[in-house]
Structure formats: structure tokens, C-alpha cells
Amino acid sequence: MDRTGKCLCGAVRFTIRDLNTEFGTCHCKMCQRWAGSALLGLTVPADTVRFEGIENVKRYQSSDWAERTWCGKCGSGLWYRVTAEGPHHGFYHMPIGLLDDTSGLTMSREIFTDTKPDCVTFEGDRERLDTAATLALFGVTE
Incomplete structure (x- = not known):
């Protein structure tokens, strides 16, 4: 199932081919600051997404x-992407709110649950x- 978003x-638009309708929620402090709360994000392999307006994308090595x-024009968060070598290298983690159609999506995982605000609970x-x-899971050692 293909999905579009922006x-x-x-200024930045995309099409994802064969979208996996399961998404995850990240409660890390960086996502809280970047997204304003938990990041509800789709994991998208690089070879399944096509971008338009990529010249408007600004990057920060977080x-x-x-x-x-x-987006350098409106400020919308576009993706979180693993740049280090490992099992998730190059995958995009994109907020579900960017999709034009969010029907049929299912939350399958929550990560960094020990840093989520006590007031946030998903059933x-x-x-x-x-x-x-x-x-x-991400193959990262700190």
C-alpha cells in the first residue's frame, strides 16, 4: 500500500511504497524536545521512499x-535517521502526522519507556x- 505525505x-513531499502500517512510539528526551511529546513514527526503508523538495530539508546531527x-520553510519535523553502521542504518523514522492518510495504522512498539513522562500512557x-x-535493538553502545 502506497502512502503520500508532506x-x-x-515544500517537502514524499511517497512511501508498500508502507508497513505498524508504527512505534519513542519516549526519549530528544524526541520529546524535537516532536513536543513522544514521536509516533513509521520505520521506512530508504529504498521505499521518494522525496520531492529535498532542497528544503535541513539537518541536525542529534x-x-x-x-x-x-523543513527549512515551515519547520515541520520530517525524519529521524540512523547514520551509524548497524541494523537500522539509513532507515527513516517519520512522524505519522505527515501522512495524508493515517487510516489502518497500528502502534506495535514503545521505546525508551523509562524516560516517558508519567502523564503519558497509551492503552x-x-x-x-x-x-x-x-x-x-539499535546496536548502539553508549
Whole structure:
């Protein structure tokens, strides 16, 4: 199933081929600051997404192992991407709110659950990983 999306002003647009409708939630402090709360993000392999307006994308290396991007015109957060070698290298983690159609999406995992604000709770059964388990999942040692 293909899905399209864009930033707030439409300067950056994308199409994702064969979208996996499962998404994850990241509660790390960086995502809280970047997204304003937990990041509800799709994991998108680089070879399944096509961007338009890429010249409007601004980048920030937010850690030794990943970057965050935003639209240089409207400021919308676009993706978090692992830049370090490892099992998730090059994958885009894109906010679900950028999609034109969010129907049929299912939250399958929460990560960095030990750093989420106490006031944030999502119902349902899903995999929940603390910081140590999340870093192991991404193949990162700190």
C-alpha cells in the first residue's frame, strides 16, 4: 500500500511504497524536545521512499549515531535517521502526522519507556522497551 505525505507548507513531499502500517512510539528526551511529546513514527526503508523538495530539508546531527531533519520553510519535523553502521542504518523514522492518510495504522512498539513522562500512557498490548533494551535493538553502545 502506497502512502503520500508532506510537511505543513508542502515544500517537502514524499511517497512511501508498500508502507508497513505498524508504527512505534519513542519516549526519549530528544524526541520529546524535537516532536513536543513522544514521536509516533513509521520505520521506512530508504529504498521505499521518494522525496520531492529535498532542497528544503535541513539537518541536525542529534547524536553520534543519528540525525533529525525538518523543513527549512515551515519547520515541520520530517525524519529521524540512523547514520551509524548497524541494523537500522539509513532507515527513516517519520512522524505519522505527515501522512495524508493515517487510516489502518497500528502502534506495535514503545521505546525508551523509562524516560516517558508519567502523564503519558497509551492503552493496549505491545512491546515496551526501556533505554538499555532500545539501545541494544539499535546496536548502539553508549
